[in-house]
Amino acid sequence: MAQEERVMEHPLFTNLARQAALNGNEVHAIDQVPFRILSIPKGHDLVREGDDANSCIVVIRGLLATTKVNELARRQISAFHIAGDMPDLMNLHLDVRDNDLRALSGSEVARLDHKAMLNLCATQPKIAMLLWRRTLTDASIITEWLLNIASRPALNRLSHLFCEMLTRLEAAGLADGSSCPLPLTQTDLSEASGMSNVHVNRSLQELRAQKLITFEKGFLTVLDWDTLASLAGFDPSYLHLKQQRLRTRRGRTSAALN
Amino acid sequence: MAQEERVMEHPLFTNLARQAALNGNEVHAIDQVPFRILSIPKGHDLVREGDDANSCIVVIRGLLATTKVNELARRQISAFHIAGDMPDLMNLHLDVRDNDLRALSGSEVARLDHKAMLNLCATQPKIAMLLWRRTLTDASIITEWLLNIASRPALNRLSHLFCEMLTRLEAAGLADGSSCPLPLTQTDLSEASGMSNVHVNRSLQELRAQKLITFEKGFLTVLDWDTLASLAGFDPSYLHLKQQRLRTRRGRTSAALN
DNA sequence: CGTGGCCTTGACAGGAGTCAAGTATGGTGG
DNA sequence: CCACCATACTTGACTCCTGTCAAGGCCACG
Secondary structure (H helix, E strand, O other): OOOOOOOOOOHHHHHHHOOOOOOHHHHHHHHOOOEEEEEEOOOOEEEOOOOEOOEEEEEEEOOEEEEEEOOOOOEEEEEEEOOOOOOOHHHOOOOEOOOEEEEOOOEEEEEEEHHHHHHHHHHOHHHHHHHHHHHHHHHHHHHHHHHHHHHOOHHHHHHHHHHHHHHHHHHOOOOEOOEEEOOOOHHHHHHHHOOOHHHHHHHHHHHHHOOOEEEEOOEEEEOOHHHHHHHHOOOHHHHOOOOOHHHHHHOHHHHOOO | OOOOOOOOOOHHHHHHHOOOOOOHHHHHHHHOOOEEEEEEOOOOEEEOOOOEOOEEEEEEEOOEEEEEEOOOOOEEEEEEEOOOOOOOHHHOOOOEOOOEEEEOOOEEEEEEEHHHHHHHHHHOHHHHHHHHHHHHHHHHHHHHHHHHHHHOOHHHHHHHHHHHHHHHHHHOOOOEOOEEEOOOOHHHHHHHHOOOHHHHHHHHHHHHHOOOEEEEOOEEEEOOHHHHHHHHOOOHHHHOOOOOHHHHHHOHHHHOOO
8 A cells, every 4th residue: 555666564563563562463454554655844734623533644754743722823832743653643532633733844654544543443452552552652741741831940841852852762763872853943842842932042042051952953962961851850751662771871860870 | 349338330330331332241341340449538649650550540529630740849730630530541551650649639539450451441442442532532631731831821821720620520510500619729729730829829819800700618610601711712622522512501602603 | 136934132021930927717626 | 615736828029030022143945
């Protein structure tokens, strides 16, 4: 079903095999789910509030965000989605979606057939459980964002965001040591962190001045992970990553305690 | 297994039957899940951060909250749980819980056997789907909280919280017209809304002065729903309630548009 | 070479936090 | 029945973090 010239693995498989071993039966069931590859240009909305919740997406490449605008026309980003994420899995069982899905950079996604997905869940309890589990870690991240936005001042808040993104991108194999691509504008950051773009700008300058990070041209480099993570109060356990060693490898935060 | 003298319905059944019709087979499977009734005094923690995620709770009576304290010792409430809610369903598939569950009023809960629940999910896809769906609406609420806290000023933020709680309590049959029990202290409100308790106090006075609400002795009365809801930008669709008529009955917000 | 994003800066205002003290309220025990 | 205490609520004064407004600079792109 893949419309690409190269033979590609089923996107769902790439996604789930990272979490647990699947038997032949399950792999076969996954292969039966039809999908299409879509390219979304930067700034475009893939799904809109009010749309029927009939899509199911796996990010192949790029950076997307779940956004929602409130009655005062202020836009809020409630989640970032990187390669491997399933941005609207949350809407699999809900009738109408109440948020938008926007590409923050040029992105490529696989759109899985909605009915086939529901059928897959109904017939393969283990896969359903894995997908469920994914939605739960997504929810865990949103809860952490709530804590972050509600309880930390600007500098710490931004730091936390950077710590999270570097950790997630590293876990997805997209980071290079302490650097990673992060194609966000300062306005994007402001919409994700609940602060004004002006204040984001000044906080970034402060982070740079303290030699904690570099952030330019959509590229983030963490210069001093320990200080940044402790400023942010960052504890990656809420990400529920399989490979906790990633954290210890870079995480002198905990190593320093020994 | 119920340790009460009166014969009581299985708490899970009460919970799920509200969402969808269950066949005899499914009802029987539910009845096989052992549970115990617990009473938790006001202010006590039922589960703590770091505990093994081996419990599964249904609220019978009272008000609980999921809380988490950050590195600055500031406590944040990320969810309220009323009768019928399942506060730690989110942890069913996650290893270690990263938050606390606290009784904000004297409460009564049913603690379901964790393994039996996992088994139930593995053998009854439809029930698993219903439970999954519940976690998704919980996530939807948290996302709305994120939007609320990140993007609305104090007065609107509190208003939104009140709108939500009245709507949820009404849907659970616990509200009396425009009034409902809401045993929260102003400190609780401040921890839920991400503002200081002093500022909560002043905002409450403002809401009272504008004759929008009454809030005393753990009892909330909404005096002017329309104004309150529009101030809050409240749209109940994120609650994913079955009976949308509840909203229209009281919701002159939408009725007024006709 | 113009135009539009995006980033940067300055000046100013105001919302919200903190600190601290004082006032209800309710439960407890003598 | 009343003194006592803890908890919750109120209030005032002050500070400051953060938002808003407005203007200017820097690219990238057509």
